[in-house]
Amino acid sequence: MFACIHIPDTRVAASAQPALLDCASAFSPRVEDTATGIVVLDIEGLDHLFGSIAELAERLQDYTSSLGIIHVGIASNPDAAVFAARGWGGITILKAGTEGARLKELNVALLPLDEDMHATLLRWGIHTFGELARLPSRELAVRLGRQGVHLHKLARGAVSRPLKLRKEALHFEERMELDDALTSLEPLGFILNRLCEVLLLRLRSRGLAALELRLTLKRERPNDPFIVPLRLPVPARNARVISRLFMLSLDAHPPGAAVSEVRLEAIPSKPRIIQNGLFIPLAPEPEQLELTLARIAAIVGKANVGAPELANVYARDRFSMKHFGGSFTPIERRLHGALRMFRPCLEATVRTIDGRPVWIGFSGMHGPVTAASGPWRSGGEWWNARHWQREEWDVEVAGCLLRIWEHTPNLRWFAEGIYD
Amino acid sequence: MRAPLLRAQLETALGERASSPFTDVETRPWECVPSGIPALDASVGGLPRGAIVEVFGAVSSGKTSLALSMLASRTQSGEVCALVDGTDAFDPESGAAAGIDLSRLLWVRCRNLDQILRSTDLLLQGGGFGAIALDLSDLPQQSIRSVPLSAWFRFQRVIKNTPTVLLMIGREPAAKSAAAVVLRANLRKASWDGLSRAPSHGLLLSQTQLDIEVVRLRHASSRTTLSNKVHHNVRLHSYS
Numbered sequence: 001m002f003a004c005i006h007i008p009d010t011r012v013a014a015s016a017q018p019a020l021l022d023c024a025s026a027f028s029p030r031v032e033d034t035a036t037g038i039v040v041l042d043i044e045g046l047d048h049l050f051g052s053i054a055e056l057a058e059r060l061q062d063y064t065s066s067l068g069i070i071h072v073g074i075a076s077n078p079d080a081a082v083f084a085a086r087g088w089g090g091i092t093i094l095k096a097g098t099e100g101a102r103l104k105e106l107n108v109a110l111l112p113l114d115e116d117m118h119a120t121l122l123r124w125g126i127h128t129f130g131e132l133a134r135l136p137s138r139e140l141a142v143r144l145g146r147q148g149v150h151l152h153k154l155a156r157g158a159v160s161r162p163l164k165l166r167k168e169a170l171h172f173e174e175r176m177e178l179d180d181a182l183t184s185l186e187p188l189g190f191i192l193n194r195l196c197e198v199l200l201l202r203l204r205s206r207g208l209a210a211l212e213l214r215l216t217l218k219r220e221r222p223n224d225p226f227i228v229p230l231r232l233p234v235p236a237r238n239a240r241v242i243s244r245l246f247m248l249s250l251d252a253h254p255p256g257a258a259v260s261e262v263r264l265e266a267i268p269s270k271p272r273i274i275q276n277g278l279f280i281p282l283a284p285e286p287e288q289l290e291l292t293l294a295r296i297a298a299i300v301g302k303a304n305v306g307a308p309e310l311a312n313v314y315a316r317d318r319f320s321m322k323h324f325g326g327s328f329t330p331i332e333r334r335l336h337g338a339l340r341m342f343r344p345c346l347e348a349t350v351r352t353i354d355g356r357p358v359w360i361g362f363s364g365m366h367g368p369v370t371a372a373s374g375p376w377r378s379g380g381e382w383w384n385a386r387h388w389q390r391e392e393w394d395v396e397v398a399g400c401l402l403r404i405w406e407h408t409p410n411l412r413w414f415a416e417g418i419y420d
Numbered sequence: 421m422r423a424p425l426l427r428a429q430l431e432t433a434l435g436e437r438a439s440s441p442f443t444d445v446e447t448r449p450w451e452c453v454p455s456g457i458p459a460l461d462a463s464v465g466g467l468p469r470g471a472i473v474e475v476f477g478a479v480s481s482g483k484t485s486l487a488l489s490m491l492a493s494r495t496q497s498g499e500v501c502a503l504v505d506g507t508d509a510f511d512p513e514s515g516a517a518a519g520i521d522l523s524r525l526l527w528v529r530c531r532n533l534d535q536i537l538r539s540t541d542l543l544l545q546g547g548g549f550g551a552i553a554l555d556l557s558d559l560p561q562q563s564i565r566s567v568p569l570s571a572w573f574r575f576q577r578v579i580k581n582t583p584t585v586l587l588m589i590g591r592e593p594a595a596k597s598a599a600a601v602v603l604r605a606n607l608r609k610a611s612w613d614g615l616s617r618a619p620s621h622g623l624l625l626s627q628t629q630l631d632i633e634v635v636r637l638r639h640a641s642s643r644t645t646l647s648n649k650v651h652h653n654v655r656l657h658s659y660s
Contacts, residue, residue, distance in 0.1 A: 282499045282548060283499070284500060284547060284548025284549060285547075285548055288547070292546035293526075296542055299535050299538050300528055300530055304528065305527070305529070305539075307522055307525060307526060308515070309522065310516060316513075317511070317513075319512045319513075324526045337482070337514070338485040338487075338514040338518060339514045340509045340511065340557070341511045343508050371610070399480060400479050401607075401625065419480055419485075420480055420482060
């Protein structure tokens with residue numbers, strides 16, 4: 001038995017063809033790329049996996065429903081299945097041996113005819129498959145040759161042929177050319193959402209997920225393409241999350257010109273498989289976390305959100321922000337006091353006696369130093385522009401515990417932070 | 421006399437819409453997690469999940485140390501935490517020294533109250549965090565007071581049925597009755613190791629002694645006897 005999946009809407013058929021082929025591949029490895037909007041697959045033996053033929057047809061229609069209106073035809077040979085899908089809406093199942101009787105009402109325009117042949121048949125008064133099938137095949141062969149015999153067989157639903165199996169192509173790309181260039185981001189969001197859905201459906205049908213994506217926007221002026229890369233921390237299959245991440249990125253860095261074509265490519269990866277458990281520590285869902293991070297980055301800036309990573313130097317307040325997420329390693333348990341930083345350090349006026357601070361004033365706070373610990377000298381990186389040389393002190397002023405330091409080359413004092 | 425009268429009038433007015441408007445419907449069992457400070461856990465029974473915990477105190481009172489200890493406890497148990505830093509005052513070195521696994525800590529460096537509230541909202545809505553610390557310490561008190569109480573109640577509603585602890589740090593309590601636990605930190609004494617007449621390089625600011633006062637405790641049973649003051653020593657940066 002063979003099934004044909006058909007998209008009747010010619011406007012979307014071409015763009016949805018790769019997705020349609022991938023959807024068919026999710027059911028059977030034997031798939032034929034018959035024509036634009038038409039895919040035929042061999043469903044022999046699939047009843048063990050998907051139930052009866054009617055159930056299989058429903059599942060095919062459900063699975064591909066996101067591509068638009070879908071017609072499904074099932075018959076004992078590929079061509080009859082194609083006619084069933086093109087001739088009627090919804091699901092049409094032709095039982096073996098009944099093809100001729102069922103197809104007889106269809107218009108001959110559905111047959112693969114050139115204009116001359118179609119005109120000849122109309123001149124003879126042949127309008128339906130049934131009328132063509134009733135003609136004697138020998139006389140038809142004399143008048144129309146081999147093509148006539150083939151059309152006669154097609155009209156009777158009696159052509160048996162092997163499928164022309166398509167070659168596997170692992171290139172995941174969706175594109176949409178726009179009649180009118182888009183100048184705002186809002187309509188672009190709808191298009192992007194649609195492309196993401198189709199692309200993710202293609203990946204899902206092959207048991208894959210997207211790890212890296214690249215959005216290319218063709219601009220009208222300047223002509224160079226605007227490329228937005230997106231690297232995900234874990235393979236994802238959620239089209240809504242991916243399109244939202246792209247939109248947040250475009251909000252932060254708009255293309256700057258009208259967009260006439262949208263192209264979305266994905267680098268596939270095996271999906272993440274996790275075993276959830278009652279005792280696994282709490283952690284955000286990676287896809288949701290990525291979206292939350294992107295939204296926060298839009299508020300506070302990309303450089304101000306992430307996990308701090310200490311630099312391997314003795315200099316104070318040296319750290320970098322790395323992307324939050326990924327694997328976590330256990331660390332040793334300790335208890336320690338905290339220093340609240342003044343970033344940047346506040347310049348202070350300090351009076352000293354015998355090199356020891358006795359009074360300090362900075363940014364509205366001033367008073368005698370009641371206790372002091374220091375100086376703790378440090379310096380480094382004298383070989384580059386980030387060199388430092390200083391003497392640090394811990395001091396107590398009016399009940400506040402401060403860390404101050406003196407820049408020894410020019411004897412300027414700074415307050416670095418408060419112990420809290 | 422006046423309060424019962426007002427209550428009766430309100431109950432009459434709301435009678436058809438709310439059967440018992442003044443009944444506390446908070447009957448859920450609270451799940452508590454260790455705060456990282458054993459004395460505090462013994463006193464308050466830990467930090468309740470799905471609730472707001474507020475730590476406040478003056479400058480150098482030790483409130484940030486307490487908050488970092490709490491975050492360290494959560495990250496060490498394998499949970500992921502977030503710190504919404506109101507004035508970019510977090511010192512990653514102090515955090516690491518306190519035991520925070522920095523790779524499990526999402527640090528959001530904000531510059532104003534609007535950024536703080538929006539970022540916190542997104543984190544709470546996203547879910548999955550063991551604790552989210554909201555540091556309001558160095559913001560002008562006037563701007564914190566201008567945040568409507570409904571904003572904190574909304575945060576409380578969002579986390580109510582989640583395992584997240586929302587930890588707020590500030591100089592004054594901000595969340596008011598939206599907070600389930602309110603702790604006041606106070607510096608009792610700073611310990612300077614060494615002789616009092618020793619030169620300054622012979623002294624070492626080694627630790628602080630804190631008083632933690634339990635101001636509000638909603639999750640503990642009324643029958644439980646809890647001390648409302650805890651003493652805690654915090655080891656400080658050592659140059660030794």
